[in-house]
Amino acid sequence: MNVSLQNIDKVSALLTVKLEKADYEEKVTKSLKHIRQKAQVPGFRPGMVPMGLVKKMYGKGVLAEEVNKLVSEAVYNYIHENKVEVLGEPLPNEEKQTPIDFDTMEEFEFVFDVALAPEFDVEVSAADKVDYYDIDVTDEMVDRQIKMYKQRNGKYEKVDTYADNDLLKGLLAELNEDHTTKEGGIQVEGAVMMPSYMKNDEQKAIFANAKVNDVLVFNPNAAWDGNAAELASLLKTDKEKAVEMKSDFSFQVEEITRFVEGELTQDVFDQVLGKDAVKTEEEFRSKVKELIARQFVSDSDYKFLLDVRKMLTDKVGKLEFADSVLKRVMRLNNADKDENFIEENYGKSIEELTWHLIKEKLVRANDIKVEQADITEAAKDATRAQFAQYGMLNVPDELLESYAKETLKKKESVDGLVNRVIEVKLVNALKSQVTLEHKTVSVEDFNKMFE
Numbered sequence: 001m002n003v004s005l006q007n008i009d010k011v012s013a014l015l016t017v018k019l020e021k022a023d024y025e026e027k028v029t030k031s032l033k034h035i036r037q038k039a040q041v042p043g044f045r046p047g048m049v050p051m052g053l054v055k056k057m058y059g060k061g062v063l064a065e066e067v068n069k070l071v072s073e074a075v076y077n078y079i080h081e082n083k084v085e086v087l088g089e090p091l092p093n094e095e096k097q098t099p100i101d102f103d104t105m106e107e108f109e110f111v112f113d114v115a116l117a118p119e120f121d122v123e124v125s126a127a128d129k130v131d132y133y134d135i136d137v138t139d140e141m142v143d144r145q146i147k148m149y150k151q152r153n154g155k156y157e158k159v160d161t162y163a164d165n166d167l168l169k170g171l172l173a174e175l176n177e178d179h180t181t182k183e184g185g186i187q188v189e190g191a192v193m194m195p196s197y198m199k200n201d202e203q204k205a206i207f208a209n210a211k212v213n214d215v216l217v218f219n220p221n222a223a224w225d226g227n228a229a230e231l232a233s234l235l236k237t238d239k240e241k242a243v244e245m246k247s248d249f250s251f252q253v254e255e256i257t258r259f260v261e262g263e264l265t266q267d268v269f270d271q272v273l274g275k276d277a278v279k280t281e282e283e284f285r286s287k288v289k290e291l292i293a294r295q296f297v298s299d300s301d302y303k304f305l306l307d308v309r310k311m312l313t314d315k316v317g318k319l320e321f322a323d324s325v326l327k328r329v330m331r332l333n334n335a336d337k338d339e340n341f342i343e344e345n346y347g348k349s350i351e352e353l354t355w356h357l358i359k360e361k362l363v364r365a366n367d368i369k370v371e372q373a374d375i376t377e378a379a380k381d382a383t384r385a386q387f388a389q390y391g392m393l394n395v396p397d398e399l400l401e402s403y404a405k406e407t408l409k410k411k412e413s414v415d416g417l418v419n420r421v422i423e424v425k426l427v428n429a430l431k432s433q434v435t436l437e438h439k440t441v442s443v444e445d446f447n448k449m450f451e
Contacts, residue, residue, distance in 0.1 A: 001017070001018065001019055001020070001023045001070070001074060002016075002017075002018040003015070003016070003017050003018075003074050003075075003078045004016050005078070005082070005084065005114070007116075010116070010118065010119070010320060011115065011116050011117075011118050011320050011321055011322045012113065012114065012115060012116060012322035012325060013114045013116055014093060014096065014111055014112065014113065014114070015075060015078070015079075015090055015111070015112040015114050016109065016110070016111050016112075017071050017074045017075060017109070017110045017112075018107070018108070018109050018110075019067060019070060019071070019107065019108045019109075019110075020106075020107050021106045021107065023070060024063070024066050024067055024070055027066045027069075027070070028059075028062055028063050028066050031062045031065075031066060032051065032054055032055060032058065032059065032062055033051075035054060035058050035062070036049055036051060036054045039054060039057075039058075041053065041057075060102050060103060063102050064102050067102075067108060071108075071110050075090055075112065084114070084116070085116060085117035086114055086115065086116065086117070087115040087116065087117055087321070087322070087326060087329075087353065088115050088325065088326055088329035089329060090112035090113065090114050091112060091113050091325060091328050091329065091332075092110070092111070092112060092113075093111040093112060093113050094113075096111045097110065097111045113322075113325045113328075114322075114325070115321065115322035115325040115326050115329070116322065117357055118319040118320050118321060118357070120316055120319060120357075122312055122315065122316055122358050122361050122362065123365075124308075124312070124362070124430060124433045124434055125433065125434070126433070126434065126435050127435070128311060128433075128434040128435065129434065129435045129437055130304060130307050130308055130311060130434045130435070130436060130437065131304075131307060131436075131437050131439055132300060132304050132431070132436040132437065132438050132439070133300050133303055133304075133439050133440075133441050133446055133449075134296075134300060134438055134439065134440045134441070135293075135296040135299065135300060135440075135441060135442070135443050135446050136440050136441065136442055136443070137289050137292045137293045137296070138442075141289075141292055141443075142285055142288050142289050142292065145288050145291075145292060146264070146284075146285065146288060147261070149264075149268055149271075149272055150261040150262045150263070150264060150268070151259075151261055151262070152262070153261075153262030153263075153265075153267075153268055153271075154259055154260055154261045154262045155259075155260055155262070156257050156258065156259055156260070157257070157258055157260050158255065158256065158257060158258075159256050159257070159258045160211055160212055160256065161209055161210070161211050161256070162195070162207055162208070162209060162210040162211070162253070162256050163209075163258065164196045165194065165196050165258075165259070166194070166196075166256050166257060166258045167192060167193075167194055167256070167257040167258075168192070168193055168194070168195065168207070168210070168251070168253055168255070168256060168257075169190060169191070169192050169253075169254055169255040169256075169257070170190075170191060170251050170252045170253045170254040170255070171187070171188070171189055171190075171191065171250075171251070171252040171254065172186075172187065172188040172191035172234070172235070172249055172250070172251050173185065173186070173187045173188075173249060173250045173251075173252075174186040174187065174245075174247050174249055175217065175247060175248045175249060175250055176247075179217060179248065179250075181250065182247070185247070186235055186236075186237065186245070186249075188234070188235060188236050190254075191234060191236075191251070193234055195207040195223075198223040198224060199223065199224055199225035199227070200222050200223050200224075200225060202222075203218050203219060203222050203223035204223070206218045210253055210256075211253065211256075212253055212254065212255065212256060213252070213253060213254075214252075214253045215250055215251070215252045215253075216250070216251050216253070217248055217249070217250050217251075218248065218249060218251065219246070219247075219248050219249070220234060220235065220245070220249055221243075221245060221246050226243055228240075228242055228243040231243060231245065264281050264284065266279070268284075269284050272284075272288075273287055291388075295385075295388065296443075299446070301424070301427045301431075303446070303449065304427060304430075304431065304436075305423065305426075305427055305430075308430055308434070309355050309358075312358050313351075313354055313355060313358065316354070316358060319354055319357075321350060321353070323346075326346075326349075326350075326353075327342055327346060330342055330345075330346060330349060359426065362426060362429075362430070363422060363426060366425075366426065366429040368422060368425045368426060368429065370418050370421050370422060370425075374421045374425075375408065375414060375417050375418060375421060376404055376408065378417040378420050378421050378424075379403075379404035379407045379408055379413075379417055380400045380401070380403075380404045382407065382417070382420075383395075383400050383403040383404055383407070384400060
């Protein structure tokens with residue numbers, strides 16, 4: 001077997017694999033013997049089919065399969081052993097590749113087009129100035145977070161007088177035009193509603209300061225602006241009938257329920273931050289502010305990496321690529337798309353490829369490696385962030401471990417975590433190498449940067 005690489009230019013090459021009979025003969029013979037042992041041919045017992053007949057029936061297919069295996073292995077091994085930086089995958093050359101005839105040929109030559117990674121240098125230093133956006137954590141943010149903790153520890157209480165956001169329960173009855181109860185009309189016992197969710201302010205005002213045992217007259221259709229789902233749920237009927245119901249109804253208030261936020265007690269402090277981490281409300285607010293700020297760091301790092309990407313791609317400039325080969329690869333990977341798709345998306349693909357190559361050089365330059373412990377910790381961090389969205393900050397480590405193990409069972413999840421670890425390590429390395437120009441911004445202004 002002979003494998004050789006011939007450079008066409010700086011970014012493309014021809015990879016040639018030549019096979020002689022001695023390279024594949026033993027493998028073909030071994031495969032045919034294995035087939036002979038299991039072949040079911042009329043007139044012959046298993047394992048007793050003449051080899052000549054086996055070759056006649058299966059020889060060509062086996063030869064093609066073994067040759068293709070050898071060629072694939074040869075191409076992979078050559079690229080790996082010689083550290084050839086290949087983009088995409090080698091493709092059969094459309095001009096120099098001669099037709100292969102497995103019936104008559106004993107020696108084979110396969111010629112592949114190879115797209116090579118362009119050579120370039122990229123460096124970062126303190127001379128590179130990059131904006132770093134610190135998101136301002138306001139008192140309002142802290143208040144909202146603390147309100148959520150208090151609500152988690154709140155409770156429902158029965159009250160005598162209605163206020164906004166209270167829940168009403170009572171007897172709902174359809175009325176005639178003279179506001180007498182309609183015989184055979186809709187009646188719902190234990191009807192539940194929240195007037196604060198009504199769409200019509202005039203109807204909503206009817207319930208202001210209502211008390212237990214009050215009888216109020218309102219129009220559900222007007223109150224909920226004819227919303228079929230809301231009306232059907234309230235009137236316990238189907239949507240078609242509910243939306244046609246325009247009558248006034250009486251509502252006898254039987255029960256008023258109010259949600260009352262919990263107090264900021266030591267139990268709340270312990271639930272959020274761990275036992276005895278803080279003792280006072282002032283300390284608690286300070287810690288909550290730190291936690292919110294910490295959650296924003298990943299957003300700031302993400303924006304930093306985007307800005308570094310632009311800076312470095314501008315510094316590197318337009319790179320040369322084997323466009324014809326890469327477009328062929330793109331066509332193969334998007335067989336269901338037409339030529340317009342390739343032309344419209346090739347430029348964006350090259351932008352992503354350029355950044356990928358820059359990032360790989362930076363990863364190697366900073367000796368960034370990913371260990372299993374890094375992946376596990378990243379899975380735990382992702383789980384921790386999910387719990388944090390629901391205000392659960394002090395999650396037991398054993399629970400994080402359990403969720404992380406489930407995440408690591410999925411290959412696509414692991415691949416995503418590996419990329420995440422690499423980016424986090426790269427960001428930390430670059431932040432220490434460039435000059436950061438810190439700018440404090442509001443979360444609203446920060447989000448506008450992505451619009």
